[in-house]
Amino acid sequence: MNSQRPMSRRGVLAAGAASAVALSMTPVSPARADAAETEEAARKLMGKFAAKEGRVHLKIKDTAESGAFEPIGVVVDSPMTPADHVKAIHVLAEGNPYPVVASWYLTPRSGRAEVNFRMRLAKTQFLRAYAVTSDGAVWMDRQEIKVTIGGCGG
Amino acid sequence: MANSDRVKVRIPAKAKKGEIIEIKAQLSHDMESGQRKDGDGKPIPRRIVNKFTCTWNDEPVISADWYQGVSANPITSFFAAAPASGKIKLTWWDEAGAVYEYVHDIVVE
DSSP states (O other): OOTTSSSOHHHHHHHHHHHHHHHHTSOOSSOOOOHHHHHHHHHHHHOSOOOEESSEEEEOOSBOSOBSSEEEEEEEOOOOOSSSOEEEEEEEETTSSSSEEEEEEEOGGGOSOEEEEEEOOSSSEEEEEEEEETTSOEEEEEEEEBOSSBOSOO | OOOOTTEEEEOOSEEOTTOEEEEEEEEOOOOBOSOOBOTTSOBOOOBOEEEEEEEETTEEEEEEEEOTTBOSSOEEEEEEEOOSSEEEEEEEEETTSOEEEEEEEEEEO
16 A cells, blocks of 8 residues: 555545545435434423433333334333322434424323323434423433334425 | 214223223324425425323323324323223314314223
């Protein structure tokens, strides 16, 4: 390998990789949310908070069978009594056009802090579940889900 | 209001007082995301169900705000602690103004 040449093999490979990165970063339509946008959406829902890990669990598969109709469950460890219960569960998708998927508002009459539904996934991404408990604490779980066929567009 | 024929539910007919029961419900609705185009390439306007509530004898059990990431024909399951015999009422609102309602009679012993 002659390092005196204007562009070495390694240089060519690096340039190729760089253009591949540039291509993959070309904005696509519709725009996707990202982690920062998701964070902002979470703040709009819950105000200022410091989320703790634990108590809330996302029940999702590692790989979605379809991006259009993917089962998702959120379970929170809570006695659901008037004194100690989950007030809200928020599900956010970092890679969807709009990050907020659903906000659930629970009461002690809910009996169990668990919700299940189906959601659309535009692409492989991280999902977040937040739980707000009656003492004002915020708990979070974040998991990646792989998607082969997206479900938001036509 | 009569029960909407777009709604399917699975809710027990009876429960013991304090028992936690599962409520499953599905609404037939396109949940049009606003991201799709029709055959002529024109965008199909967004029309989603953006609010859902469940009450038991008019007391709130659970409610939800939904966005365009919720699937078409939204199916959901959640729980309720049985307080007394009466009516479990499910209501869905879509952003075009339609309201879909289902009332289930339950006996609590």
